[in-house]
Amino acid sequence: MQRRKFMQLSGLAMGAATLPFGLVMGRDVPVEHLLEPGADAAAKKRMADIALNAARSKGASYADVRIGRYLQQFLFTREMKVQNVTNAESYGIGVRVIANGTWGFSATSDLTPDGIAKCAETAVAIAKANSKIQTEPVILAPQKGVGEVAWKTPLTKNAFGIPVKEKIDLLMKVNGEALKNGAGFVTSNLFFVNEQKYFASTDGSYIDQDIHRIWPTFTVTAIDKAAGKFKTRDAISSPMGMGYEYLDGLASEKIPGPNGLVGYRNSYDMVEDATNAAKQAKEKIGAKSVTAGKYDLVLDPNHLGLTIHESVGHPLELDRVLGYEANYAGTSFATLDKWKAGDFNYGSKLVNIVADKTQPHTLGKVGYDDEGVPSKEWNLIKDGVLVNYEAIRDQVHIIGEKESQGCCYADSWDSVQFQRMPNVSLKAGTEKRSVMDMIKGVDKGIYIIGRGSYSIDQQRYNFQFGGQLFYEVKNGEIVGMLDDVAYQSNTQEFWNSCAQLCDQDDYRTFGSFFDGKGQPSQVSAVSHGSATTRFNGVNVINTGRKI
Incomplete structure (x- = not known):
């Protein structure tokens, strides 16, 4: 067959x-x-x-x-x-x-x-x-x-x-x-x-x-x-x-x-x-072409999910960290020495990112993984500090864990199961805040909705992301649509610029139905949740300008 x-x-x-x-x-x-x-x-x-x-x-x-x-x-x-x-x-x-x-x-x-x-x-x-x-x-x-x-x-x-x-x-x-x-x-x-x-x-x-x-x-x-x-x-x-x-x-x-x-x-x-x-x-x-420069970015969950996927989800897969996975999309900058130090500053203190295979309605939600391990939730980044990775039964001893984190998966009966990304999500803010409230506090910014083209290097560090819709924000108000927008940063700089979060009422998920990994390649499905989030002083480029 x-x-x-x-x-x-x-x-x-x-x-x-x-x-x-x-x-x-x-x-x-x-x-x-x-x-x-x-x-x-x-x-x-x-x-x-x-x-x-x-x-x-x-x-x-x-x-x-x-x-x-x-x-x-x-x-x-x-x-x-x-x-x-x-x-x-x-x-x-x-x-x-x-x-x-x-x-x-x-x-x-x-x-x-x-x-x-x-x-x-x-x-x-x-x-x-x-x-x-x-x-x-x-x-x-x-x-x-x-x-x-x-x-x-x-x-x-x-x-x-x-x-x-x-x-x-x-x-x-x-x-x-x-x-x-x-x-x-x-x-x-x-x-x-x-x-x-x-x-x-x-x-x-x-x-x-x-x-x-x-x-x-x-x-x-x-x-x-x-x-x-x-x-x-x-x-x-x-x-x-x-x-x-x-x-x-x-x-x-x-x-x-x-x-x-x-x-x-x-x-x-x-x-x-x-x-x-x-x-x-x-x-x-007819949208105005963006003027390159530094902007505060207000990122919708449908957009931010892809940034989480690439700059947090993939680099914290332990097989990438160890160099076992390299041929498909690279390894990781988040090496074991950074985790062992116990104080590696992945993001600002507002950044709390969890791996969670128990969240209802998500793509990664199952009862048990493909090693028979019950689904669970665990911290990856807590108050901005790297605290853990994503690992399976034959890996967890390397990071001092006593049991698997339950993120093993195969895309078919004739594919061998291996470590795959669980749902990886940014926790919503604890203060009551809507998107409109957040935008009122932005003097010069861009509100971005939807995921577009992107690029990230082989260590999941330097990156560029586009989107679907871009709205210029001036003095706390949306003043019109922009075009030709992409932002550039590196993983640590970007997550340390995280300045504000909407609350749980705004929390939503992004999902990838065909996330590729491995050689021979396998695909898996994974979700990433967040509320709308603000990042200050991010470098924006004009993708439409001809040289």
């Missing part, structure tokens, strides 16, 4: 946080197949025990098994036409073992007893072969078995149960309203993913999980033919760990902003956003 094929997505930004390719896993299936039940927990336990017993009989000191059924539905439209609807399923088993102090891994889609046993035996053989060149044995943090448990994403509407026609009707309405309000071109997409994952280990865990994710998105383009100009505006949606209720509008949580600007939390009005996007894209064509 061919596991992967790549399909170009229209309207997606390039980069590690939003990959330009959608990963379609497995075989095409009829749409009704997406609602058919897979194997029950008892059947999966029998398959897992075959693998565990075979691995132990061949000399494994530890083994874990992941039985995965991965379902996807992706819908693509442009203007008033449907471009593609993809329904896919991938199903198989992956077995990971430790033998002679060394990891081994094997996977198969042959789920007969003989196929499963052979897969486990192959994993042990690979581990023993690897052990001949292994210099240090694997040190695995203890994890008490949890027995037979189950966890499911809380949802009220399974997205796969919504008829395709209803979804297409929504996208056609999105596109139609965008065209009616000034868009020359529009693409819109819906992504739905269901991971049915069963984990078992020699520690005594048998964990059955049913994980759902959703991402609605679009790109509108406005054109001024006379001037020969065009501008785009992407959706300000966030992918979520929810069902179709995210789109039904029944529990709309709108966050009001200045000048009628709207943010969304835990629900999303796609039609309204596309209507606003068309109008704003037209406005961008």
Whole structure:
């Protein structure tokens, strides 16, 4: 079975946080197949025990098994036409073992007893072969078995149960309203993913999980033919760990902003956003080009999430810190000596950043990670000081931890699990403060909404970020739209310029549905929460000026 094929997505930004390719896993299936039940927990336990017993009989000191059924539905439209609807399923088993102090891994889609046993035996053989060149044995943090448990994403509407026609009707309405309000071109997409994952280990865990994710998105383009100009505006949606209720509008949580600007939390009005996007894209064509210089930046959560992702989430992955991960997007400036010092100033005292796989509706929210470790929350940066990293069972001894932080993940049954970014979020402020309150205190600044192009160096230190919408702030008021805006800084300087936070009422999440890492590459889904935040004296450049 061919596991992967790549399909170009229209309207997606390039980069590690939003990959330009959608990963379609497995075989095409009829749409009704997406609602058919897979194997029950008892059947999966029998398959897992075959693998565990075979691995132990061949000399494994530890083994874990992941039985995965991965379902996807992706819908693509442009203007008033449907471009593609993809329904896919991938199903198989992956077995990971430790033998002679060394990891081994094997996977198969042959789920007969003989196929499963052979897969486990192959994993042990690979581990023993690897052990001949292994210099240090694997040190695995203890994890008490949890027995037979189950966890499911809380949802009220399974997205796969919504008829395709209803979804297409929504996208056609999105596109139609965008065209009616000034868009020359529009693409819109819906992504739905269901991971049915069963984990078992020699520690005594048998964990059955049913994980759902959703991402609605679009790109509108406005054109001024006379001037020969065009501008785009992407959706300000966030992918979520929810069902179709995210789109039904029944529990709309709108966050009001200045000048009628709207943010969304835990629900999303796609039609309204596309209507606003068309109008704003037209406005961008005539927007004033920014004058380069120092500005106070007021950053919306839908924008700041990407900056958190790149300048905090990735550099605090322990495998990057140790240099194990380097070929895909580099290593990290946040080396162990900085953490050991106990006083490394990552940001101002207002900066409190947590890793959290327990936050409801987020992409990283699960019951257990892919090593059977319960989800948890822990501090990464506390009062501006670096206090911890993101680590898994075979890493945590390096930083003196006694148990895994539960952030191990594989994107498929035939991918080996490894350390992935958990949800990484900036805590909201404790003082009552709205976006309007924050802007009133800015004399010379720019209010930035949405994520745009970006660049960051191989140590996740020096960077440049753009956005979707830019509004000039003078003497506490928004005075008009700007264009050609990007800001430059380095991670430490930027986070030390953090001067003010809105409170929890403004807190929202940004999300990455296809965050790339590893070689061979894997993707994962992760959320980043924050309230609107102010950063003082940041260097802004003009990206449109010709030299």
